[in-house]
Amino acid sequence: MSAANKQQPVPIAERVQIFLTREGGIYLIVWLFVTSGALLRNINMLVLMAAIMIAPLLIGWRLNLAMLRKLRANRRVQKIAFAQEPFDVNWELHNDRAKLATWQLVIHDQGRRIFDDELKSRHQVVQLLFRLIRPQETRYQSYRANISQRGEYRFGPAKLTTRFPFGLMKATLEVETQDIVYVAPKLGALSASWDRRLLSYAAGDNSIKRKRALVDDEFFALRTWRSGDSIKQIHWRSTAKFGVPMVKQFDTRTDKDVVLILDLYEELTTHLAESGQDQSAIELLLSFGATLFSRLENHVSGLITVAICGSDNCVHSDQNYSNIAFEVFRDLALAREGRHPLTVNTVLDIGRRASEGTPIYVFSTRPFTDALLEQLEPEELIRYRSLQNMVRWIEYSSDEFQEMFNLVPPDHRELNAVGKLST
């Protein structure tokens, strides 16, 4: 996954705002009462009391202002996360002052989901407490976030506040920096058979291997010697230990290309939306896509082509997984169902990027029907016929798909609240 931000702590705004807390307001009212009684009735003890009472307000004011000056703060959070998998949001605070420590500093951080439409989500607020930051000291704190739904989330802006020592005045400092986190769909589990099928053996018997530079295979595991294994691969120490010839198995990266297409077509959504079923289908497909794509990192060295066809069509291709990982997961996070059906022609166009013989896997919300072919022009139909065996169209509700992927569908009540964050 992409690394978290590694910026140096940035100086935060010098403009510290000071407020009277609610308790300070009540304290002030009591002070006014005491003072007015002292002045109107000339009660000397109350004058003394009022004089003593005003001092904590003044001291709190100056102290709170001073404690927030020359502080540097930075939030570090990863750009890509997965739904229902916790991740850490880290805060780093540095006190640049030479003498004065900062006490009981609270960071008010917030996160909210960003939507395209009018629906707005409320902020989810979290508070972190730094009890003591001595002069010239750096302190770290983190909190763990667990986001249940995919999407685009913004962290920030944050506020630093302190009310030390009496809680009557509160100094506040805004930290304007904001971080975007794309929460990709929840990861599931591929069945073992499909794992092998997709990644190892069924990646296209007829696909042309791409030439690549000689790179040492990575050690993967130990197994018993089989006919055909090189003697050089025998691990003698393990052989002595186990009593049978043992060889090292190396991670064999396939040079073969992979093409994955997610068809997020929305049909009969009116009815299905009320029952929540179509949302399940979309989310299921996206989770499958995220799971499958994440597995490609260590198993495929050929060209990886991923297409997400929904409200927008996004296609990413690269031989280097890490070059497209961020975009793919981001698009998986933001993908929306579309009302325009994915055509076979589009499938073929996408598949053209890969080498000949590469299977084109289409995972869709709908079954493949002949109606889809009716849209093709004659030449396209011919082309399709030639590649017919390469196109593997799998509907989400088919037994085949159910076998290959395991994910507990999200609760449809939560899905009804798509677009809303509740606190």
Next chain:
Amino acid sequence: MNRNRRSLEILFLSLVVVSAFLLGMGQGNIALSVIAISLAVAAWIFVDWLKLFRIPRWVANVVSIGILIWTMSYFFEAQSGAQLIAVANLLVYLQSLILFQEKTPRQYWQLIILNVLQVVVAAVFSLDLEGGLVFLIYMVLAAFFLFFLSNEDVEHSLQETNDAGTLKQGVFPFFIWREESRPSGMKFEYPHPPFPHQFFRISIGHLVPAILACFTFAMILLVLIPRAPDSWVASRVMQASSTGVSRSIQLDSTGVINYDFSQVMRVKFSNIVTGEPIEIAGNPYFRGMALPQLIVRNNVTIFEAPHDRVFYNDYESIPKISYRESRLPAPFVNADYILEPTNDPLVFCTMPLFLPLEDSISLEVCRPLSAVVRPRPFDFIEYAPYRYTLVTRINSNNQMSSAFPFVSPDRSTTHFKMEPEDGEHRSLTYLPAERYPDLIKIAQDMAQNVPSRNPLEFGKRIESYFVNSPSFKYTLDFTTITRNQALDPIEDFVANHRTGHCQMYAAAMVLMLRSQGIPARIVVGFCGGDWMGDSYSVLNKYAHAWVEAYVPPEFCTEEMFRNGEAGRGGAWVRFDPTPPQGIFANGNRGGNSLQLARSLWQDYVMGMEDRSGDSMVDVPAGRLANALNLGQITESAQAAVVRVQTNPLLQAVVISASILVLVVLTIVALRKNQTKSEREKKHRAGPIRRLAATLLSIISSDLGRWVLADSESKLTVPFYEKFVGLLKRHGYNLDSSTTHREFANQVVDKLMKYDIAPPTQDIVLRLTEDFQAVRFGKKTLDRAAERRLWEELKILESALQDVSNRERTALPAAH
């Protein structure tokens, strides 16, 4: 239980103890203090430490309303000090009630406010040096309490914010209701950092200088702020356990009389022309009242005032000095008195007594008490020192006059002497002779050597007899004296032990004078004071008793007439038979360190003398008040109050209006404080339920939420329910196999058949879309949108009615 929380509890307990102590010191009554401390300790043990029980909030709210009504009933019945006591009661009981609840930082804030207000009440009552030190200790404890409370508040706020969205539950009587949380999109797990090593030690180490800075700031402010001339002095005259004036003296002391060092008054003698302070040569005598009446009770001689109270018809005015006389630089002097707050209307003076020409204070002489008093209600408690200025006469040696003219009560031109047949003469010469044989014998022996039975000479001889005799001793400790119980104490004193205090000496002299037919009376007051450089500080320990004897004019000397000490009616002559060791010569300059501390406290903290002679507060405040016609407004307001108080109907109207305003304000405040979800909940609830929830929220917010709890569980959309019901009545049923939009299309198709206008058809589609948005999209409708929807439903209803009518009137289909 973390350390911070426990420290908070212990600190608050300490604050309760200290504030209760202050309240007890101020009121002079420990009952309320004992109650406050007992309840606080019990609450800490059973609620905070053992956690055996706690009072639910709604119960506490109801009880607090009861406490408020009960204490305020006393408040409106009482006057001045009793009102403050009622307020103190209210504060203590409310504080105790909160102590028995579950305490969050909010409760602790309520507690500290109630506690501080108790200290305010205590400060208004009285606080001397010891009280002042306790007060300072309280402020230090309060500062530490604020610190720990701030820590607790941060923790609590952290937990509340970070736990938002989790399952909440509440309990009302025995029902448990649950407020299911919505599944949230984001959940955070936040750390709870422990207190770093030595956090408290370091932070408290920083706190101590902060507190010292607060006190320094306060003292600087105290010194610099303008002082008003009528500043209130905290202490008041407490009834002395021993020394001090009283309206009755009983001469059978058997224990030890202790000195009381509390200040009674400050007196400044100054030149009437230049204002320069004058130190009196010898001890100044500050006259209180005369105790002329002699009674015997339980075989004990008692001298007392003729009655205990001041009656308004017994007043005489005090003569003002004449204009001509006032121009003389001497012997008249101004005597400026600052009397400590006291319940007693009695004021002190030096004789002879005059009022300044320009003065308009309402002092008069109460003749039966032979005392100067200020007339006011008996139950009035004085909180301010009383300032007044009198004029008296001294001689060229700065000695006070030892006599003042006798003025006949009827002031007639012919009867201006005290004649033997006068009632006053009889009263002042009465004594039961059989009780004092030896005393009378001594007096007779002395009288034989007095030429012409001159009462002046006789009085001096008696005075000399006691003062110069080595056998007579002064003491306040009667535990070592063996008394003959068969004898009258005065007889025993004169004849036997000859050891006593000023009252006994004065009583003995009065009896001796009376035995020879000379009218005489005991006078109580103060003799002497601590010279502070420009004035006298008269403490309680300077209380003294002496004798005044009537000398007819024929026995008064020329000098007495010349000095104004005698008039044509004769003179009252002062005699002091107490041996000198019983009087502090020239006052006690400075005293011990505690005395000095008390003086400093009184003068520089509580006394608040206006050194500038002008007030920066009173003068501008007075000008502002005049500019705003506050005086007139105040008078009008007072008149209005009186009118309300005397008219029951007006009272009822005012009370009803107040209650109504209070209820409305409470409802508005509660609505403002509601969160959006609570408003939504209320919105879904019916009007009766909403009203019930609002009213119950006054007592407890939990109650209000409990009432509304059900409305949250039904995720229905009221207007769509009505829509479906309306259609059902007209034969359009929504079944489970049909979606809402399909149903809407079916209805529209049917409406089209009957040529219902398109806008009405659109209503159906619009209602359905709004329902979809609210039900699935979680949109909320504002008031305008809601109103529109309900109006559209009405339009639809009439359209459907029209369709139904057409269907009924349509011809049946042909078979």
